[in-house]
Amino acid sequence: MALPFDLRSLSVFLAVVDHGGFSAAARSLHLAQSAVSQTIANLEHRLDLALFHRHERRIALTAEGEALVGHARDLLARADAAHLAMRELNELVKGELRIGIPSMLGSYYFPPLLMGFKARHPGIRLTVVEAGARRLQGLIADGELDLGVVIDDGASRHLTRQPLAREEMVVCVPRDHPLAGRSGITPEAFFAEPLVVFQDGYFHREFIDALARETGADAQVAFESNLIPLTKAIVRQGFGITTFLRRVVEEPELAAVSFDPPAWLSLSLAWKESAYLSRAERAFVDFALAHR
Structure with a gap:
């Protein structure tokens, strides 16, 4: 049974979707706009469906077009994987x-x-x-x-x-901090201190936010920084404490103290x-x- 589309027509279809129009898609594909328009028209004819609403200066996907987008991306991804597999059978390893x-x-x-x-x-x-x-x-x-x-x-x-x-998350404090000599630091004691934290989207921040929710504590955020050297400098100067993976804290001026109970992350x-x-x-x- 012949399919109503081929990979090339799907590629052109996605180019129109991703670039928001026939002209931009044609430029990205280095084709004439008429060739792009004809490819889409042929695809719609073979499917017996309208894929785009055509307005004077813009286009929009129909419900049928929306449904095709995900299938098209999946088919093209699988085709790329198949092509790579065949290349590798010929010992052309991806570089x-x-x-x-x-x-x-x-x-x-x-x-x-x-x-x-x-x-x-x-x-x-x-x-x-x-x-x-x-x-x-x-x-x-x-x-x-x-x-x-x-x-x-x-x-x-x-x-x-x-x-x-599997790595341990520990409290990072200056060597002369009162918490440095403890065998373990409770979440309550941790959140009683000013904190240096990463911004949203980093597991460091998500770990602290989750710990705060579990204990019902309010985090006293003194600094936000995604830069580890800056965060360490702030901790060394005594402006706040933080939490790191244990190996990150290994330096003379900082102490790594386990949480009580210990906190572990699986990577x-x-x-x-x-x-x-x-x-x-x-x-x-x-x-x-x-x-x-």
């Missing part, structure tokens, strides 16, 4: 790996892992994106990143995950659910899991 890492992990956990992988696979180009955990999850789900490190908190749906590490390496992993991506997953 670039795009991985997303939360800021706190990028500086303190992953440099040895990334350098070790690069030493083993010098022909693979690595692109590392640092961002908040929530943004990284969205980029992976949208296909803009191949892999990423996520927090296993139940919010990373539509992702395939492999457990990578996973994740990729888009049902996505095809190239040889480069699979090689990185295998390397990361072997060196966790």
